[in-house]
Amino acid sequence: MTIPYRDTLEFIPVDVDKGIDRLTGKMVKADASAPDGYGMVAKCKFCKNYTEEKDYIGICEASEQTPKFIAYGDMLAVTCNQFQKI
Ligand code: SF4
Structure with missing residues (x-):
């Protein structure tokens, strides 16, 4: 199951649109698909x-x-x- 970043444990929200992938340190869109294996909130x-x-x-x-x-x-x-x- 593909889930968006905003529904993962690895996502640190910055605002409603974006946040930081805490494993890569990169800024990502909240609605972008998270890589396989990321934890589900x-x-x-x-x-x-x-x-x-x-x-x-x-x-x-x-x-x-x-x-x-x-x-x-x-x-x-x-x-x-x-x-x-x-
Ligand atoms: S059991 Fe809890 S988590 Fe599940 S739908 Fe009801 S309130 Fe939500």
């Missing part, structure tokens, strides 16, 4: 419990409330104990 869009309904907005299927709560695909999930990597 835990985000809702990479979780088995996430069902996308619109662009970047979906439902967390792990939610026990009715209706299930809204999740944003780019929401960081590092503190979610129900995150399940796809």
